[in-house]
Amino acid sequence: MSKNAVKAAKPAKVKKPMKFQTTQKINGYVFLLPWIIGFLLFFLMPMVNTIIYSFNVVGVAEQGGMEMTYTGISNYIDLFQKELSTANQQFTRVFAEENSNIIMNTPLIVVFSLFSALLVNANYKGRDIVRVIFFLPIVLGISIVTTLVTTTGGDVTGVTAVATEESGFIMRLLTSYTFLPKDVIGFIMGVVADISSIISKAGVQTLLYLAALQGISPSLYEVAKIEGATTYEVFWKVTFPIVGSITLFNFVYTFVDLFLDSSIAQEVYAFAFQKNNIGVGSALSVVYMFDVLAILVVMVLILTKVVKIGE
Numbered sequence: 001m002s003k004n005a006v007k008a009a010k011p012a013k014v015k016k017p018m019k020f021q022t023t024q025k026i027n028g029y030v031f032l033l034p035w036i037i038g039f040l041l042f043f044l045m046p047m048v049n050t051i052i053y054s055f056n057v058v059g060v061a062e063q064g065g066m067e068m069t070y071t072g073i074s075n076y077i078d079l080f081q082k083e084l085s086t087a088n089q090q091f092t093r094v095f096a097e098e099n100s101n102i103i104m105n106t107p108l109i110v111v112f113s114l115f116s117a118l119l120v121n122a123n124y125k126g127r128d129i130v131r132v133i134f135f136l137p138i139v140l141g142i143s144i145v146t147t148l149v150t151t152t153g154g155d156v157t158g159v160t161a162v163a164t165e166e167s168g169f170i171m172r173l174l175t176s177y178t179f180l181p182k183d184v185i186g187f188i189m190g191v192v193a194d195i196s197s198i199i200s201k202a203g204v205q206t207l208l209y210l211a212a213l214q215g216i217s218p219s220l221y222e223v224a225k226i227e228g229a230t231t232y233e234v235f236w237k238v239t240f241p242i243v244g245s246i247t248l249f250n251f252v253y254t255f256v257d258l259f260l261d262s263s264i265a266q267e268v269y270a271f272a273f274q275k276n277n278i279g280v281g282s283a284l285s286v287v288y289m290f291d292v293l294a295i296l297v298v299m300v301l302i303l304t305k306v307v308k309i310g311e
Contacts, residue, residue, distance in 0.1 A: 047289070053282035075283040083280055085267050091284070094264060095291060102258045103295070105198070108191060109258075110250045113202040114243075117209030135203070201257065205250040212243045244307045251303055252296065259292050 018026075053068070054075055061067035085094050120131050175185060191198070216239065224234045240247075259265075268288065271281030 050282045050285050053278055054286050056279055058278040058282075071279070075279045076287070079280055079283050079287070083271075085263075086270055087263075091267075094267070095287075098259075098262045098264055099291070099295065102255065102262065105194075105201075105258060106251060106254045106299075109198055109201050109254045110205060110247065112198055113205035113250060114209050114247070116202060116206045117213055118239075120206070121210055121213045135207075201254065205254060208246050208250060209243060212246045213239070216242055247307050248300070248303050251299065255296060255299060256292070264288050 055072060056068035056070050057075075059067050059069075080091055083091065085091060087094075116134065120127070120134055175182070178185075220238050220242075221234060224238055229237065264284070265288070268281050268285045271277050271284060275281075
């Protein structure tokens with residue numbers, strides 16, 4: 001037999017199918033590809049440019065285009081020593097107030113969203129109607145609901161005046177008949193006065209908690225009742241550990257959402273586009289970004305120690 005005949009007699013190699021894990025990885029990368037492209041084009045590149053601008057005085061060149069003059073860290077020094085916010089406040093005070101408000105409001109919003117999800121998920125008559133009434137302002141938006149109330153004859157300012165009068169009555173009641181310090185009472189009244197903002201910020205978190213609660217197997221609650229556990233024990237031993245991962249995610253989501261709506265983001269816009277001081281505006285943006293990242297890392301480290309996920 002010739003060599004060609006021997007080669008022809010050999011069976012053709014059959015390609016082995018890809019492993020299931022490899023296929024899953026490829027599908028995952030394909031799914032993430034649009035996000036990766038968007039991250040590189042619309043986040044990473046602008047972030048690098050912002051850091052470069054923060055070390056320069058940015059202006060318009062005579063021939064057109066952008067002209068940059070390197071100044072080192074002078075923009076950062078001017079930001080905290082010379083520049084003032086639109087409210088004529090130093091930025092050390094602005095950062096301190098924003099950080100304290102956001103750190104205090106984040107757990108309030110998460111706790112309120114968990115309470116709302118438990119209330120909406122409870123088994124009682126008229127639950128569907130309650131869900132519609134509760135989630136309608138969240139879906140439409142608080143501003144749209146306020147506009148509808150105003151255009152249909154409602155008086156938002158009158159409601160605000162009544163709420164202020166009731167808040168004063170509650171303040172006097174707590175001061176006279178409780179032993180709480182004035183700082184604690186002031187914090188409680190501040191939360192009550194800002195309840196509409198808390199509700200408007202708790203929509204997505206409530207939906208996530210509701211989905212997690214509906215995914216809990218009813219058999220777990222049945223076993224707990226057979227063992228004689230109280231409602232309080234069932235919540236802390238069954239419900240709360242299972243929704244621990246959602247709690248961590250809700251904390252991160254709420255924290256970032258509040259920072260995006262903070263006054264510092266508006267100050268960045270004012271410096272860059274209204275005062276035409278792109279260098280200082282970029283420096284403020286960089287400081288703001290690292291401020292958010294630092295607090296976020298500390299918060300996640302604390303929550304991973306406190307919240308027991310999936311136990």
